[in-house]
Amino acid sequence: MNPKVWSSFITDLDQQVFDAAGYGKTMGTGTRPALFIIDVHYNFVGDAPEPILESVKKYRTSCGERGWSSVEHIQRLLGAARSKNLPVVYTVSERRKDYLDSGVQRLKSYRHMEPTSVAGSKGSQVVAEVAPETQDILISKRKPSAFFGTPLMSYMNDLDVDTIILTGTTTSGCIRATAVDAFSYNFKTVIHEECCFDRFDSSHAINLFDLNTKYADVVPLKSVMEYVNGLPGREEGRWVAAP
Amino acid sequence: MNPKVWSSFITDLDQQVFDAAGYGKTMGTGTRPALFIIDVHYNFVGDAPEPILESVKKYRTSCGERGWSSVEHIQRLLGAARSKNLPVVYTVSERRKDYLDSGVQRLKSYRHMEPTSVAGSKGSQVVAEVAPETQDILISKRKPSAFFGTPLMSYMNDLDVDTIILTGTTTSGCIRATAVDAFSYNFKTVIHEECCFDRFDSSHAINLFDLNTKYADVVPLKSVMEYVNGLPGREEGRWVAAP
Amino acid sequence: MNPKVWSSFITDLDQQVFDAAGYGKTMGTGTRPALFIIDVHYNFVGDAPEPILESVKKYRTSCGERGWSSVEHIQRLLGAARSKNLPVVYTVSERRKDYLDSGVQRLKSYRHMEPTSVAGSKGSQVVAEVAPETQDILISKRKPSAFFGTPLMSYMNDLDVDTIILTGTTTSGCIRATAVDAFSYNFKTVIHEECCFDRFDSSHAINLFDLNTKYADVVPLKSVMEYVNGLPGREEGRWVAAP
Amino acid sequence: MNPKVWSSFITDLDQQVFDAAGYGKTMGTGTRPALFIIDVHYNFVGDAPEPILESVKKYRTSCGERGWSSVEHIQRLLGAARSKNLPVVYTVSERRKDYLDSGVQRLKSYRHMEPTSVAGSKGSQVVAEVAPETQDILISKRKPSAFFGTPLMSYMNDLDVDTIILTGTTTSGCIRATAVDAFSYNFKTVIHEECCFDRFDSSHAINLFDLNTKYADVVPLKSVMEYVNGLPGREEGRWVAAP
Numbered sequence: 001m002n003p004k005v006w007s008s009f010i011t012d013l014d015q016q017v018f019d020a021a022g023y024g025k026t027m028g029t030g031t032r033p034a035l036f037i038i039d040v041h042y043n044f045v046g047d048a049p050e051p052i053l054e055s056v057k058k059y060r061t062s063c064g065e066r067g068w069s070s071v072e073h074i075q076r077l078l079g080a081a082r083s084k085n086l087p088v089v090y091t092v093s094e095r096r097k098d099y100l101d102s103g104v105q106r107l108k109s110y111r112h113m114e115p116t117s118v119a120g121s122k123g124s125q126v127v128a129e130v131a132p133e134t135q136d137i138l139i140s141k142r143k144p145s146a147f148f149g150t151p152l153m154s155y156m157n158d159l160d161v162d163t164i165i166l167t168g169t170t171t172s173g174c175i176r177a178t179a180v181d182a183f184s185y186n187f188k189t190v191i192h193e194e195c196c197f198d199r200f201d202s203s204h205a206i207n208l209f210d211l212n213t214k215y216a217d218v219v220p221l222k223s224v225m226e227y228v229n230g231l232p233g234r235e236e237g238r239w240v241a242a243p
Numbered sequence: 244m245n246p247k248v249w250s251s252f253i254t255d256l257d258q259q260v261f262d263a264a265g266y267g268k269t270m271g272t273g274t275r276p277a278l279f280i281i282d283v284h285y286n287f288v289g290d291a292p293e294p295i296l297e298s299v300k301k302y303r304t305s306c307g308e309r310g311w312s313s314v315e316h317i318q319r320l321l322g323a324a325r326s327k328n329l330p331v332v333y334t335v336s337e338r339r340k341d342y343l344d345s346g347v348q349r350l351k352s353y354r355h356m357e358p359t360s361v362a363g364s365k366g367s368q369v370v371a372e373v374a375p376e377t378q379d380i381l382i383s384k385r386k387p388s389a390f391f392g393t394p395l396m397s398y399m400n401d402l403d404v405d406t407i408i409l410t411g412t413t414t415s416g417c418i419r420a421t422a423v424d425a426f427s428y429n430f431k432t433v434i435h436e437e438c439c440f441d442r443f444d445s446s447h448a449i450n451l452f453d454l455n456t457k458y459a460d461v462v463p464l465k466s467v468m469e470y471v472n473g474l475p476g477r478e479e480g481r482w483v484a485a486p
Numbered sequence: 487m488n489p490k491v492w493s494s495f496i497t498d499l500d501q502q503v504f505d506a507a508g509y510g511k512t513m514g515t516g517t518r519p520a521l522f523i524i525d526v527h528y529n530f531v532g533d534a535p536e537p538i539l540e541s542v543k544k545y546r547t548s549c550g551e552r553g554w555s556s557v558e559h560i561q562r563l564l565g566a567a568r569s570k571n572l573p574v575v576y577t578v579s580e581r582r583k584d585y586l587d588s589g590v591q592r593l594k595s596y597r598h599m600e601p602t603s604v605a606g607s608k609g610s611q612v613v614a615e616v617a618p619e620t621q622d623i624l625i626s627k628r629k630p631s632a633f634f635g636t637p638l639m640s641y642m643n644d645l646d647v648d649t650i651i652l653t654g655t656t657t658s659g660c661i662r663a664t665a666v667d668a669f670s671y672n673f674k675t676v677i678h679e680e681c682c683f684d685r686f687d688s689s690h691a692i693n694l695f696d697l698n699t700k701y702a703d704v705v706p707l708k709s710v711m712e713y714v715n716g717l718p719g720r721e722e723g724r725w726v727a728a729p
Numbered sequence: 730m731n732p733k734v735w736s737s738f739i740t741d742l743d744q745q746v747f748d749a750a751g752y753g754k755t756m757g758t759g760t761r762p763a764l765f766i767i768d769v770h771y772n773f774v775g776d777a778p779e780p781i782l783e784s785v786k787k788y789r790t791s792c793g794e795r796g797w798s799s800v801e802h803i804q805r806l807l808g809a810a811r812s813k814n815l816p817v818v819y820t821v822s823e824r825r826k827d828y829l830d831s832g833v834q835r836l837k838s839y840r841h842m843e844p845t846s847v848a849g850s851k852g853s854q855v856v857a858e859v860a861p862e863t864q865d866i867l868i869s870k871r872k873p874s875a876f877f878g879t880p881l882m883s884y885m886n887d888l889d890v891d892t893i894i895l896t897g898t899t900t901s902g903c904i905r906a907t908a909v910d911a912f913s914y915n916f917k918t919v920i921h922e923e924c925c926f927d928r929f930d931s932s933h934a935i936n937l938f939d940l941n942t943k944y945a946d947v948v949p950l951k952s953v954m955e956y957v958n959g960l961p962g963r964e965e966g967r968w969v970a971a972p
Binding site for chain 4: 503507510
Binding site: 396397398400401403405427428429430 | 882883884886887889891913914915916
């Protein structure tokens, strides 16, 4: 964060406008966070760390080795979250074999009909390093935002969540869309730049700039870890309301 | 568009990944479009064309003279849309005096409580050059997307819309959020880069890059005008279903 | 509630099935309630207490004198809620002059185009006895549920609400739809049968039966008052998050 | 429909108010319908036609033999819809083993934790007589409405649907909630009283009364069949947009 990932992508005038217009204040965190792990499955990182141009040959959506680098950071954060019994929400982007559920998305990619996104394939499985456990919330989604067309908002109420620690991929896709919906629902959102990743360096940088400017706090991993470690810890069994 | 607005902002590797991964195919248009004019009010452009650093002094959200430049293009497009009797949807971002309806947005700006966004103030009025008419749809929204927390999706069904011509501001804010929701609802979306604007050059460029890569078609104004001019024209009175 | 309002409307077999299938357990309440006052405006009760058949002559949607009877109960509950500084949410159902915003609703009534629902008319004003105050949340809606196409869910998060005390009209219309959405969002909902009203006796009774069976707790006014009076009271100024 | 199913449940005054207030006009149908089959799985009808009090012993949510009677009618309608290649949408209500996804629903039933609703169990399978085929849309939902927290609205746009033929169960639960959301999204909805069913006779009757009064057309099966048989038929392969 020093210098920030977006520093080399924004113009001098952009920085001056940012300062003059009063953007980028810290939103802060609440007391009842959940950890979100968005679309960290094999077709977004590849089977193993490889240069992205190599990795996209097999998985058209892959971000390559930068994805695997993030997985390590997410793993650390996941460990901290589990130690406090925080709710953990996973999403996967998976499709029917005929891609009917892709809708207009089919129209924007020359490679959309490749089978790497089909439900049940390896590509649509969360990587083993941060695999979900039985008690976690696993959302199968069809659109960028984890909230769009899913029961996620209902889970947030049931689990009494007020803050989202947002990790995963892609920064310019599902992270961005989820963060904007979280903002629109009035959640506080924290993002660490090493815990999310994208296939495009420029999109990664500028989407983090946009999110930090208006919608979420982009902070050092150290800050996120201190926040989680400082929480009192959620009671065992609290996840399921008493019948 | 030749060269594209984002060309100088993306890296060489980004362009190679874009090509290899098959992104950026043209989505195409349907036969029943609506024109969206997002948040083109005074506090996003200023009272008159001025350099942005001057304009933000009065209106913290202003994009300055680049906004006024877009207004001219939008005006032309609006004329074409009206000649075909297309549905026109306007949004305005306006707030209560106590900014209760801003929610967590209050927390991200040092200048958020300035009165320029209060409903009824000049800042929250659509600029006279493209002002709404009685039959248009005027949505008062509180969050970036024109769809979020508004009856817009219901209007789209009632008016039988399948395509959105998206104009207004900001490219990285309400345009981006509206385009992602339009994509998620499976609308086809067309954007012309001169008909939307932002306060940050880098965000404007990269958000157009992201949208064109995955969610919408970013096309020359000529293409949009040809599309609208080639439509058969919507019947007078068709907007309101017969009682 | 003794006997319950629906007792004479359900069959003996219905009661046996209800008992055998295990329905109607008490959901209970949380600690952070809001009071909802749904559509209590003049066109749902008439200008003054009159027999319903008289009242519908002027206002097609009126519930007549039974509405005014509920207003008295709601007024008492509102007083209790205000003494604890609870968030109060009002909705109004109002329309454009051309009723474009009614959508398919236009098609279901022979009297839909009458001007009593037009925004700004007396019919669309909340009755003076329970009129909203400046700090309250006033939602202008187009569809039955207070949540549908409105920013209400975002307000609920910002105000940290977990329980809804639901009052107003009609039981079979906007109360029912709001209660089902509240249930779907995982709020706890409390309804007192005298604090909501309908134009149809049978619909009033059976909708309360349905709601109590599956979605909310229908309880005596005494219970609601005890619940509110037993709350610690919400801090002044807590409604608006600190900037 | 002659006399209507609700005739013996509504009061004389209710009928007079209905007439005076102008309710119950026919909404009509569009040209691009989809058939919805809501929650017709074993735990809503039982393994075989049995009296409801017998059937609820095993499946707490069962409607018993009246459900099986509806299945026959739905089967006929499904055949007609398939012959015209109409989109067919199925929903199932299924739960995790720990019922975390039930949210506050857990609190309203003394028998909620019984395993008959768990995903993968026989109870959560659509009955063989009207089983879904590969090309159909199968929605797994957690809340009453087929639209709530699901991608259904996106499918409706992609398939260009303007009318919903609504069948299944329960009339007072998922049918009611889906119909109200369909109305709110401005779809035209047609319901035949024999093609939906409920565990409570009174709720079945009054919910159909409410729906026909305000939100949908409750019509004879003959009318629905004539409507479907009179359609031109949807092209093969039209369901999936060309890539």
